[in-house]
Amino acid sequence: MLRVLDSLALALSTIPSHDEEETEPVVWIPRLEATYSFTPAVTRLTRFEKTLFTETSRAVERLLQKERELREEYPKDTNDYPLMENSFGLPKDVIAGLPMKNLLCWQHDLLHKAVPDTGTEICHRHILLSAPTSAGKSLVALIFILRCLVLAKKSAIMAVPFVALADELVIKMQAMAPTGCGVIGITGMKQLPRITGTRPMLYICTYEKAVLVFRKFMQKGLLSQLGLLVFDEIHLIGDGSSRSCKLELFLSQLIIIERTQAANYRIIGMSATLSNIQDLQKWLGCFLYECTFRPVTLQEYVVHNGELYSIGPGEGEKPKVTSQGPISVRSPKTNEDLRLPPLYAVSLLALKPLIIFVTTKNSTVQVATEFARIIAKHFPSPPQEIIQKRADLLGELKSLGNESWTALITSGVMYHNSSLASMERTLIEDAFTNVVIHTIVATTTISAGVNLPARSVIISYPSVGDLTLTGAKYRQMIGRAGRMGLAQTGHSFLVLERKRELQGKQGQALLDELSKEVQQLRTLQPTLSSLSKSGINAEVILNSCIYDVSVKAFVESTLAYVQGLLKVEDLTVALETLEKLNLVTFSDNVIRLTLQGRACVEAGVDIYNSKLISLYIDDFARNGLLVGNDLHLCCTLLPIHNLLQENTETLQGLCKLPANLKETSLIRPKYELLYDQLVLLPEELTKPVLQRFDLTLGLLEEKMLNSNGPCPIGLLIVYNGLLIYTFLLRAEQPGAKLANVFTGMRSTFDVDGGTLETLLKTVVQQGNAMAQFTDSLGKVTISQVYKTVSERLRRLALDDITDLLIIPGVAEKRARALRDAGYRNVEQIIEAGLERLMKTVDFGGMTEAVCTIIYKGAERLWDALTKVGP
Numbered sequence: 096m097l098r099v100l101d102s103l104a105l106a107l108s109t110i111p112s113h114d115e116e117e118t119e120p121v122v123w124i125p126r127l128e129a130t131y132s133f134t135p136a137v138t139r140l141t142r143f144e145k146t147l148f149t150e151t152s153r154a155v156e157r158l159l160q161k162e163r164e165l166r167e168e169y170p171k172d173t174n175d176y177p178l179m180e181n182s183f184g185l186p187k188d189v190i191a192g193l194p195m196k197n198l199l200c201w202q203h204d205l206l207h208k209a210v211p212d213t214g215t216e217i218c219h220r221h222i223l224l225s226a227p228t229s230a231g232k233s234l235v236a237l238i239f240i241l242r243c244l245v246l247a248k249k250s251a252i253m254a255v256p257f258v259a260l261a262d263e264l265v266i267k268m269q270a271m272a273p274t275g276c277g278v279i280g281i282t283g284m285k286q287l288p289r290i291t292g293t294r295p296m297l298y299i300c301t302y303e304k305a306v307l308v309f310r311k312f313m314q315k316g317l318l319s320q321l322g323l324l325v326f327d328e329i330h331l332i333g334d335g336s337s338r339s340c341k342l343e344l345f346l347s348q349l350i351i352i353e354r355t356q357a358a359n360y361r362i363i364g365m366s367a368t369l370s371n372i373q374d375l376q377k378w379l380g381c382f383l384y385e386c387t388f389r390p391v392t393l394q395e396y397v398v399h400n401g402e403l404y405s406i407g408p409g410e411g412e413k414p415k416v417t418s419q420g421p422i423s424v425r426s427p428k429t430n431e432d433l434r435l436p437p438l439y440a441v442s443l444l445a446l447k448p449l450i451i452f453v454t455t456k457n458s459t460v461q462v463a464t465e466f467a468r469i470i471a472k473h474f475p476s477p478p479q480e481i482i483q484k485r486a487d488l489l490g491e492l493k494s495l496g497n498e499s500w501t502a503l504i505t506s507g508v509m510y511h512n513s514s515l516a517s518m519e520r521t522l523i524e525d526a527f528t529n530v531v532i533h534t535i536v537a538t539t540t541i542s543a544g545v546n547l548p549a550r551s552v553i554i555s556y557p558s559v560g561d562l563t564l565t566g567a568k569y570r571q572m573i574g575r576a577g578r579m580g581l582a583q584t585g586h587s588f589l590v591l592e593r594k595r596e597l598q599g600k601q602g603q604a605l606l607d608e609l610s611k612e613v614q615q616l617r618t619l620q621p622t623l624s625s626l627s628k629s630g631i632n633a634e635v636i637l638n639s640c641i642y643d644v645s646v647k648a649f650v651e652s653t654l655a656y657v658q659g660l661l662k663v664e665d666l667t668v669a670l671e672t673l674e675k676l677n678l679v680t681f682s683d684n685v686i687r688l689t690l691q692g693r694a695c696v697e698a699g700v701d702i703y704n705s706k707l708i709s710l711y712i713d714d715f716a717r718n719g720l721l722v723g724n725d726l727h728l729c730c731t732l733l734p735i736h737n738l739l740q741e742n743t744e745t746l747q748g749l750c751k752l753p754a755n756l757k758e759t760s761l762i763r764p765k766y767e768l769l770y771d772q773l774v775l776l777p778e779e780l781t782k783p784v785l786q787r788f789d790l791t792l793g794l795l796e797e798k799m800l801n802s803n804g805p806c807p808i809g810l811l812i813v814y815n816g817l818l819i820y821t822f823l824l825r826a827e828q829p830g831a832k833l834a835n836v837f838t839g840m841r842s843t844f845d846v847d848g849g850t851l852e853t854l855l856k857t858v859v860q861q862g863n864a865m866a867q868f869t870d871s872l873g874k875v876t877i878s879q880v881y882k883t884v885s886e887r888l889r890r891l892a893l894d895d896i897t898d899l900l901i902i903p904g905v906a907e908k909r910a911r912a913l914r915d916a917g918y919r920n921v922e923q924i925i926e927a928g929l930e931r932l933m934k935t936v937d938f939g940g941m942t943e944a945v946c947t948i949i950y951k952g953a954e955r956l957w958d959a960l961t962k963v964g965p
Contacts (some may be wrong), residue, residue: 240435
């Protein structure tokens, strides 16, 4: 069975990679029947009889038969509309540059109804779109974005919930950007660009960054140059998090500004998992379009007690559950019934590529390891070509410092969780996309934030991650199965082995209970305002104060108010907190920002982070900033505001407090390691830093002898600051290769790649915030110091290659080689010239040819970027 999958992987992996220069890349994905037609041929090549595959083959045939039935029964949206004939005003050269050539019926219908965006009523200008995953929402958004950029000649903002989604969109959109228009990605450590309004730009960013970009337009008086704001996954407004509160209040700001300043922008919200969509329609005052069409059909299954059940339409909303028989897998090597736990049995059965969703980060490793062990022990080796591709992947992963994945990769399995560094994740995701590995075991990250479509998904119930499996989460995960272009049908398997409600039930009673479980998961809970769930807090109020605003207008602009869940009185405690922190004044029923409050808003920092930065400013005023002491700077870059207490008034007072490590993302100190590293550094460097943070080597020696008890915040600061300083020191050495530095840091400080990367990104973000905050307060010298150190760290960030990936002919490996040679963007390559490029970047025996391709691609891109007008 696995050899069959490997044969498929071999076929798929012959597709040219991004690094190969292809004028017209060919993508070929066989039909499912073609995939499994290998089975008889493979078994005849072995010394085992075909009967060894009998049980598994029957189960696969049942899946294929179901797919054929669904193809015949599922309503098709076959009336495609060619974009060239239905361009909605877009020039033909713009349409020609799009990879999509046709509109589906529902897309054409929506655009026909909503595309007139001048002279229309407010309720028809904004749009709320609800459509299933993979239905084609992105193409609709793209048409509106292109109309905004090309026809209205205004800029647009596209906001998504996750950095990975934003980065992926940036690469796609930059390839489709019309002449005279630009595309900028703003995520994570990337600083906000200058907003000039000289040409239409598309800003792709996370929700948090979208708020800051919009504020820039306001501060520059350029709101008239902003024509469109697109919010993907808008249902997350109800997930109860601080981020969702900020998103709701950002949309509330847009509503207030539209009413009070006659702004003329359009808002588009998109989601696949909205239930009470009418509440959002009333709140935003928008045109509502609901679509149920899914271009790739999805067959759902339930696994219980070793038996497979298919889910079909029943009476009303209650699904019909039908037994498909027991799941049984026999070993081709030994002819024995493997008697596997249902999770692993169905993992062998499921059509590949496969994503398995499990509950925790540790579970991803455990399940992937066991599944790989089963494959290695009981199934034949793959073809030599696949073995070689997996060996190449292992070589690249080992070059990053990890040699523990051999058993997983050689079996075609890998896990995906937060412990992986970005370079590792990228290699693994690429291998999965090209079916070099056929199975990924993951937490919910992939379902929500990474676009890795598969043919099948398996979900462990009752909980996935930290939250009980909800209807929205369930839809997100099964939506990964059978994405368009990958297969004509997707398959999802819900494993219910540990549900107490099912214990002891048989026959029709069991079928009824299974039907009930599936019906509950298909039911979407109402999207309620996050403000009503978390209680409106001081931070979200502050972030809504772009300008002075009346409390009544503020409250009435929220979704919570529309749903009857918020009153003016609910703001009292939050306003008192803001006044104590000297961020706002409140009089005559109007909220007004103080100078410090405005600095907090402009920098986009947490309200308690503003207090932390203020403590540092006060300390610098009394004791001076240790300019030239990079260790001191690195220590002050750590975001420890979650550890502040209300009565903390000085930096020294903060350093003496015990650190609650559960409240921070900083790395737990290793006392002996810290001592060993400090004594290696010059005393004139370390002594003043230790004094600033109320720490001595003597105190550190005491902690080494008795590590029990709380860790002082000062010690936590110095340990993490030393880690950042060491990284900076090593990475800036002449000839240093970033991958080697990263590997060395992981070894020196005994930390996994994901944790180290997260810390690096966090300090860059904090440095940018400190620079902006102090600049807003007029502290120019301090601001410049932090701008400089943040830029040094940002340029060394492991994922800082986005600006290189947009160059034709540059994929990830080439981008990293360019970055290691000191190139960060197309402008630097043009300035260097082809001759210098060939001297400074090493691509082995292909250096001259590859550099020529890259340079010509850079010239074409530079011409496009610098050309203004039609």
